[in-house]
Amino acid sequence: MTATPKILELNAFDMDDTAGLDPAVAELVARRKRTFGPTSMLFYERPLNLVRGEGVWLIDADGSRYLDAYNNVPSVGHCNARVVEAVSRQMATLNTHSRYLYDIVYTYSEKLLATYPKELSNIVYVCTGSEGIDLAMRIARTVTGGTGFIATDNAYHGNTSAVTEISPSSASTDAPNPNVFFVPAPDTYRLGAEAAAAKFNADVRAAIATMHERGIKLAAFIADSIFSSDGVFSVVPGFLKETLAAVHGAGGLYIADEVQPGFGRTGEAMWGFMRHGIVPDMAVMGKPMGNGFPIGGVVVKPDILQLFGSQNGYFNTFGGNPVAAAAGLAVLEAIEADGLQENARATGAYLAERLSYLSQRHDAVGDVRGVGLYVGVEIVTDQQSRTPDKAATTAAVNGMRERNVLVGTAGKHGNVIKIRPPLCFNRENADALVTALSDSLAAYADRKRR
Amino acid sequence: MTATPKILELNAFDMDDTAGLDPAVAELVARRKRTFGPTSMLFYERPLNLVRGEGVWLIDADGSRYLDAYNNVPSVGHCNARVVEAVSRQMATLNTHSRYLYDIVYTYSEKLLATYPKELSNIVYVCTGSEGIDLAMRIARTVTGGTGFIATDNAYHGNTSAVTEISPSSASTDAPNPNVFFVPAPDTYRLGAEAAAAKFNADVRAAIATMHERGIKLAAFIADSIFSSDGVFSVVPGFLKETLAAVHGAGGLYIADEVQPGFGRTGEAMWGFMRHGIVPDMAVMGKPMGNGFPIGGVVVKPDILQLFGSQNGYFNTFGGNPVAAAAGLAVLEAIEADGLQENARATGAYLAERLSYLSQRHDAVGDVRGVGLYVGVEIVTDQQSRTPDKAATTAAVNGMRERNVLVGTAGKHGNVIKIRPPLCFNRENADALVTALSDSLAAYADRKRR
Numbered sequence: 001m002t003a004t005p006k007i008l009e010l011n012a013f014d015m016d017d018t019a020g021l022d023p024a025v026a027e028l029v030a031r032r033k034r035t036f037g038p039t040s041m042l043f044y045e046r047p048l049n050l051v052r053g054e055g056v057w058l059i060d061a062d063g064s065r066y067l068d069a070y071n072n073v074p075s076v077g078h079c080n081a082r083v084v085e086a087v088s089r090q091m092a093t094l095n096t097h098s099r100y101l102y103d104i105v106y107t108y109s110e111k112l113l114a115t116y117p118k119e120l121s122n123i124v125y126v127c128t129g130s131e132g133i134d135l136a137m138r139i140a141r142t143v144t145g146g147t148g149f150i151a152t153d154n155a156y157h158g159n160t161s162a163v164t165e166i167s168p169s170s171a172s173t174d175a176p177n178p179n180v181f182f183v184p185a186p187d188t189y190r191l192g193a194e195a196a197a198a199k200f201n202a203d204v205r206a207a208i209a210t211m212h213e214r215g216i217k218l219a220a221f222i223a224d225s226i227f228s229s230d231g232v233f234s235v236v237p238g239f240l241k242e243t244l245a246a247v248h249g250a251g252g253l254y255i256a257d258e259v260q261p262g263f264g265r266t267g268e269a270m271w272g273f274m275r276h277g278i279v280p281d282m283a284v285m286g287k288p289m290g291n292g293f294p295i296g297g298v299v300v301k302p303d304i305l306q307l308f309g310s311q312n313g314y315f316n317t318f319g320g321n322p323v324a325a326a327a328g329l330a331v332l333e334a335i336e337a338d339g340l341q342e343n344a345r346a347t348g349a350y351l352a353e354r355l356s357y358l359s360q361r362h363d364a365v366g367d368v369r370g371v372g373l374y375v376g377v378e379i380v381t382d383q384q385s386r387t388p389d390k391a392a393t394t395a396a397v398n399g400m401r402e403r404n405v406l407v408g409t410a411g412k413h414g415n416v417i418k419i420r421p422p423l424c425f426n427r428e429n430a431d432a433l434v435t436a437l438s439d440s441l442a443a444y445a446d447r448k449r450r
Numbered sequence: 451m452t453a454t455p456k457i458l459e460l461n462a463f464d465m466d467d468t469a470g471l472d473p474a475v476a477e478l479v480a481r482r483k484r485t486f487g488p489t490s491m492l493f494y495e496r497p498l499n500l501v502r503g504e505g506v507w508l509i510d511a512d513g514s515r516y517l518d519a520y521n522n523v524p525s526v527g528h529c530n531a532r533v534v535e536a537v538s539r540q541m542a543t544l545n546t547h548s549r550y551l552y553d554i555v556y557t558y559s560e561k562l563l564a565t566y567p568k569e570l571s572n573i574v575y576v577c578t579g580s581e582g583i584d585l586a587m588r589i590a591r592t593v594t595g596g597t598g599f600i601a602t603d604n605a606y607h608g609n610t611s612a613v614t615e616i617s618p619s620s621a622s623t624d625a626p627n628p629n630v631f632f633v634p635a636p637d638t639y640r641l642g643a644e645a646a647a648a649k650f651n652a653d654v655r656a657a658i659a660t661m662h663e664r665g666i667k668l669a670a671f672i673a674d675s676i677f678s679s680d681g682v683f684s685v686v687p688g689f690l691k692e693t694l695a696a697v698h699g700a701g702g703l704y705i706a707d708e709v710q711p712g713f714g715r716t717g718e719a720m721w722g723f724m725r726h727g728i729v730p731d732m733a734v735m736g737k738p739m740g741n742g743f744p745i746g747g748v749v750v751k752p753d754i755l756q757l758f759g760s761q762n763g764y765f766n767t768f769g770g771n772p773v774a775a776a777a778g779l780a781v782l783e784a785i786e787a788d789g790l791q792e793n794a795r796a797t798g799a800y801l802a803e804r805l806s807y808l809s810q811r812h813d814a815v816g817d818v819r820g821v822g823l824y825v826g827v828e829i830v831t832d833q834q835s836r837t838p839d840k841a842a843t844t845a846a847v848n849g850m851r852e853r854n855v856l857v858g859t860a861g862k863h864g865n866v867i868k869i870r871p872p873l874c875f876n877r878e879n880a881d882a883l884v885t886a887l888s889d890s891l892a893a894y895a896d897r898k899r900r
């Protein structure tokens with residue numbers, strides 16, 4: 001028996017460390033290891049055996065309820081009745097690919113495109129954010145004739161061969177693609193918002209210059225506007241205008257990855273790029289689009305799509321089928337009917353404010369930042385040195401799990417607590433989260449003192 | 451208004467040719483063109499406005515019923531009650547990603563893996579066949595250290611950046627990747643089965659030799675074993691043994707694309723590669739896996755997955771979630787309970803026999819071939835010259851659509867009628883299909899004579 005290989009993963013369960021687990025959980029871990037292999041990652045030091053979901057709650061086999069402050073896929077709530085009903089009904093009625101006509105698909109497309117600036121008036125459906133980003137890259141290469149991409153240096157945009165090359169946080173040991181250039185995300189904590197934004201744009205211009213020196217033509221710049229995997233940097237709205245100008249000046253396209261900030265999560269706008277007053281050339285949607293039904297999409301300017309489509313026969317078997325449209329339509333209706341964008345704004349602001357008080361009580365809380373219901377808490381050894389503390393972050397995340405609150409980690413040093421709940425998260429939920437974090441930080445500090 | 455760009459597509463509706471369409475259909479076409487752009491393809495000269503599906507039937511807005519002999523996604527029947535019920539129940543219970551434990555996911559995995567040879571004992575879930583093939587390519591590159599791929603010269607394996615490079619039938623005008631080599635599919639019609647198989651293996655060996663001359667190391671050979679897009683060549687079982695030996699001899703991996711032949715469609719076996727008595731290194735599943743719920747998977751030898759996983763942090767947000775597992779499990783149960791593999795064998799044999807009689811009545815029917823419920827009818831100008839006749843094929847496919855039977859086309863000359871119905875297709879359905887094809891061929895021959 002060889003030892004399980006380990007790769008750098010944030011917040012991972014050690015598959016070999018099953019001692020002390022509940023026997024039922026240990027048995028599931030063993031079955032997982034046999035079928036998925038030992039390198040497939042589970043969250044938390046003590047993995048969760050889940051059996052039910054409901055709004056912001058996940059429930060395990062023992063009936064324990066966990067406050068979900070991590071999952072952005074069930075954006076309108078776990079097992080949202082509207083979505084379940086729409087998908088169930090459409091699945092029982094008709095489900096086939098997009099080479100035939102279906103009213104519901106165009107009804108959904110029209111409603112979805114109406115939330116975008118009018119320049120972005122075409123859509124291509126796919127099944128996942130990864131497929132969407134991959135397609136956007138194909139479109140950018142075809143339309144610009146370029147091969148160069150610029151992304152941030154701890155970005156995650158997806159899992160295909162091409163998208164992995166622009167996703168440094170995916171822990172691949174493949175040789176880097178020399179056509180891909182990385183810039184650091186704007187570190188507002190260490191530089192201040194204005195300086196971080198200015199440095200970011202200077203870095204993008206420098207990357208373009210280096211690309212040109214090496215004879216590489218820019219195909220596209222890609223970012224998610226809240227720099228989620230980089231550690232959640234929402235920065236000053238508007239600074240991406242300068243980025244867009246630099247990218248267009250070099251003949252490249254601007255791809256807005258809306259998989260994380262999209263569908264109202266930022267509270268301030270339906271789409272992350274809107275906070276910056278820009279119109280990208282493409283926007284890619286994924287995760288929350290169908291509240292768990294696999295659907296993604298690329299929204300694109302029509303002249304760009306037409307140029308691509310005249311040279312490529314793109315087809316996606318499941319993409320844009322009537323069940324996907326039913327799921328997507330129900331999500332848009334739920335966001336509207338339940339006022340989820342406004343809730344993301346108001347509850348997100350409340351949560352961030354409550355979290356920021358923690359810095360008075362805990363020297364480990366270096367920075368609290370974010371927008372709407374996407375919040376990052378940067379954990380450091382102390383507020384003076386601002387040194388990233390991955391061990392404390394891991395302890396806090398696992399401590400919160402033991403207190404029945406689920407969060408994750410982000411950032412290139414693995415020291416940012418990623419808070420990204422379903423959008424129906426309320427103030428009471430926010431209070432519970434803050435208490436769990438505070439208690440976990442205190443317990444870890446206690447353990448360290450002893 | 452610029453003219454709609456046209457690219458080579460089989461059996462495509464001309465988006466500009468809406469004269470003569472039912473006004474309701476024309477309106478849907480206009481809405482589709484506004485949202486999807488003019489390059490998004492619809493099937494048939496008169497597109498279908500579908501509203502309902504049921505077993506082997508698709509029903510349009512006017513209540514007309516179409517016999518579906520084309521769609522392999524709803525493999526256990528359109529709107530199969532078992533699948534609808536399983537998905538609806540699980541969606542209402544729990545739907546989240548695979549970083550937590552779920553009993554149903556491992557139950558499904560165990561049942562699915564039990565249908566494979568014991569060497570293929572690990573699975574990675576994805577959402578589509580394209581994602582699966584893309585991941586298999588990543589795995590092959592990592593594990594072999596090679597970059598070379600061999601595929602057939604009119605193959606279709608999917609739509610990502612990487613997979614498009616091994617899919618010549620996807621009509622991309624991108625520059626070819628010099629690491630990808632193509633061999634012609636075994637043309638049993640013109641060479642005879644034995645000679646076609648021998649030539650195929652000689653071509654694979656020659657491709658490997660050329661690769662080595664150019665300093666390219668083989669990563670993988672990939673084929674779907676019935677060469678669907680190439681024109682449906684099921685050939686003599688067993689000849690892929692020699693292919694596998696050549697590929698392994700060169701240090702490459704063998705990827706079995708089971709998106710088309712898998713899940714019992716060939717009747718003779720659950721998986722296409724099994725007809726050949728080989729054990730590939732990976733098998734990729736897609737389309738019928740969830741009967742329309744987006745799910746795919748890569749089944750892989752454990753040592754290969756472990757090597758890949760120790761160097762890459764692959765994660766797929768929707769892949770292998772409990773709803774996907776519920777869909778997949780219901781599909782396996784339906785195949786078993788309804789005897790669909792045996793039905794594919796028996797009805798497929800009956801259909802092929804009935805179709806082969808058509809060659810006596812129609813000089814255009816050059817060849818009937820296939821296995822189980824995957825049948826190709828090659829249409830030629832005449833049986834003497836065997837010259838591919840794309841115009842007659844297009845006319846036959848559209849003639850069948852006018853007679854309420856849905857089929858498609860395949861082959862690099864666009865002259866093979868692709869017959870690939872849901873697996874619950876019965877003898878009465880087969881008779882109706884044969885009659886519709888015969889009448890369509892006769893009507894086209896009449897029109898040409900006049």
